Amino acid sequence: MAKLELKNIRKTYGTSTTVLRDITVDVDDGEFLTFIGPSGCGKSTTLRLIAGLDQPTEGDVAIGGRSINHLSPGDRNIAMVFQSYALYPHMTVAENITSSLRIRKTPPAEIEDRMKNVIAKLDLNPALLDRKPGQLSGGQRQRVAVARALVRNPEVFLLDEPLSNLDALLREQVRAELKQIFKTQNKPVVYVTHDQVEAMTLSTRIGLLYEGVLQQLDTPYQIYNHPANQFVASFMGSPQMNLLRLNCQGNSAVLGDFKLRLPDLPTAPPDIVVGIRPEDVRLATADLPADGTQTVGGTVFLVEDLGKEKLISVRVAGSSRHTLRALIPAEQQWQGETVSLAFPFEAMHWFDVETGDRLH
């Protein structure tokens, strides 16, 4: 039972730069938590604070209920896989994998044992053990880096963009492997990435960081389907969610010539932001149920062919500044330049104009 806790973590550099503001997160055994966000959001700093490579300005890092703030990185029993893998170039693969055990004076027999275990688990070719990292391929190096973390049998695993140096083909395969490996470890895993597919596929929970603030901490499903605010909504999902700022009239929002029904709100604001994912938007056809469906007409001004699908950009009729993008099946056709788009009421996400917070 070794829960990793971050309590009210704040990190500032000097007097002016605040990297993290009041981060509080728990990661349980067997949980796979991913921090995601644009560069400079503080996700790597968070990882370094957990590792002990940086010190928080305020707040506590705790494992199993005990604060580890005063412990140096080597005493925390945390293993980390670095983006660059950080393999020691002058040591062989075997030496790299066992370096942490050797420095802790683990009995040689046990070292041997644990290394064999890890090699088997990772399907590493034993012939590689005597090579130097420079003689390995990128994928092999990545595996050695993971082996080095696993062999320690630590209380917490940290992974800092471990897939970003692999080519696209390999990345998907390794991603799946990583998920399987860490599932069996039953330890808290904290993962940092800027790739939303990785975050979605690997994680039990995702923490979305922006400007040092934890925007939302939730399951991939919730993050995608119930983004807590406009930033989360725009950051997760590709192609990006349509976000339109609209005027309100009564209990509808005005989009060009069309009216969108507002959800139940305590008070109707004068302005509101609506978010609609392009994949939720369809071409309106006769067989669509009229009930629960919103339709909007407009002019197609751009078609981007993605092969499997087409991404069409539509200028909404009656509005000069509002456009909607829709992801439609590649084989679907339409006549002329004007189309009618349809999306379900539930697909609309509503956000506050000022705060960006979700309104319903």
Add this chain to the structure above:
Amino acid sequence: MMNLESPRQRERVTGWLLLVPALVLLVAVFAYPIGRAFWLSLFTENLGTQLEPVFSGLANYGRLIGDGRFWQSLWNTTVFTTVCLALELVLGMGIALVLNQAFFGRGAVRTIALLPWALPTAVMALAWRWIFNDQYGVVNDILRRLSLIGTDITWLGDPTRAMMALIVADVWKTTPFIAVILLAGLQSISRDLYEAHSLEGASPLQSFWAITLPLLTPQIMIALLFRFAQSFGIFDLPRVMTGGGPAGATEMVSLYIYDTVMRYLDFGYGSALVVVTFLLLVVVVAIAAIILTRAGIDVAGDNR
């Protein structure tokens, strides 16, 4: 007390532990002698006082002002330094430009060009003494064969020519250093700049003035600063080649200091000479540092 709880504090302590041995040695070998010279320069300590230090205030400095031999040595040093630096800069630039070209055997030539720098000055000073020998020296022989001179020239026995010989030897010995520094600078200049410039219709000479020289300023300044310091304190070359002669014509400040201490056993006055030389050096370095900072050159290389 220091808080050893925090890893950062621990790193700080380790850092100082790693630094201290080196710092102690640097202080002992550099700071202490200079500090000691400042202190000792306020005393008279020579054969007249049975080598016992007797406080005499600024008397040593007063003596220095009226000491013609000191001023002569300072003048000699200045002439030597100025001419050497000028010649070395021009020659070093030439060699660097040559070594920056692509030609067959460039690696070998670069190695050869480094050779003079690496050889012991004191030993090569002997070689140069032989080369400038009055009777059998190869310089006189070549000049004779070229019919430039009829009779042998006295090189090291003539005040002006001894200085010239000394300068030639120093230029030979230290030009490679400047060339190496300048070559590194040349290699850091992007070829694109020259190509763009030549597309604008510039000749190679124009490119040299418009691109090479301005972009090479940091290296030039730093090479000159290093060379100034070395040249200003030059000891082994004149000591072995001319011994400061003839008649003190090539006596540098360093030789005068050495003689004052080791031959006349005048420790107090020798200290005053050390102090004055040190302060002169500090002034020049300070001026150079200001110029370098103005030019935005980071000497310590903090930002890459």
Add this chain to the structure above:
Amino acid sequence: MAIAQPQSQPHDTREKSTPSKPGPSKQPINIRAIVLWVAVVLTVVFCLAPVFWQLLTSFKTNDAIASVPTVYFPSPDQLTLSHYTELFARRPFLFYILNSTFVAIVSTLLCLALGAPAAYALARLPIKGGGILLLVVLFVTLFPYVLLFLGLLEVVRAVGLANNYLALIVPYTAINLPLTILVMRSFFQQLPKDLEDSAKMDGYNTLQMLWYVLLPMTLPALVTTGILAFIFSWNEFIFALTFITRDVMRTIPVGTAQLGSASVFEIPYGPYAAATVVGTLPLVALVLIFQRRIVQGLTAGAVKG
């Protein structure tokens, strides 16, 4: 950092073949190539002539040395090895070599042992005033040794180190420290920081990290600075002249410079030349083998960025 480039580049063949093109070509590249080759030849002659002259002199008989006009191509009976044999038979020249070697090697190793950790501290560890320290170190590299010998002489006498190798080893270690610190620091800064973080997480403390991870990786830099320190120690003159007075304990530069005083010849130029050759041979070898490293170290120590 890549200073010396591979000798054989595609350009080379083109440049080389240009001057030998047949027929009168009006292309400016031809003039350029001629100028270049003249410059190359002049450079080589300028750098090598004095060395070769000593080499030639060292093998000439005394008669040939003292003949006017000068003999450039000695006949077989004008050649001799006697200057070399005299050097080793009548003078403790072998001792000079051993002394120089011992002092230079020990002080170089000491310098690396003290300088590399200090350089690491200045490169990576949170040292207050590290920037100022670095400037001081840089300033110290400019010190002429003549400013130091007086104060050190007092210490050497007070501690009774005169005619002791330590009287040279300690100052030599110190005078090479600034350059070592500057060069090593710039190398440490170039190492990826991830490796240090990884080592910390593996449980290495700072000293273990230096010893097991960083120093093996900076081996090339250690070699570079070591060579420079060795050269400077081998060539040092004023301390060796002042602190060592026993003939058999002298180093090469002082021993060679003072050969004349006890020689049977009035002007012992033959032995001088032989001594020059023997005394510079190790350095010539170092330059031939390590030219690139030396250049790298010199430029890293003087100019960075």
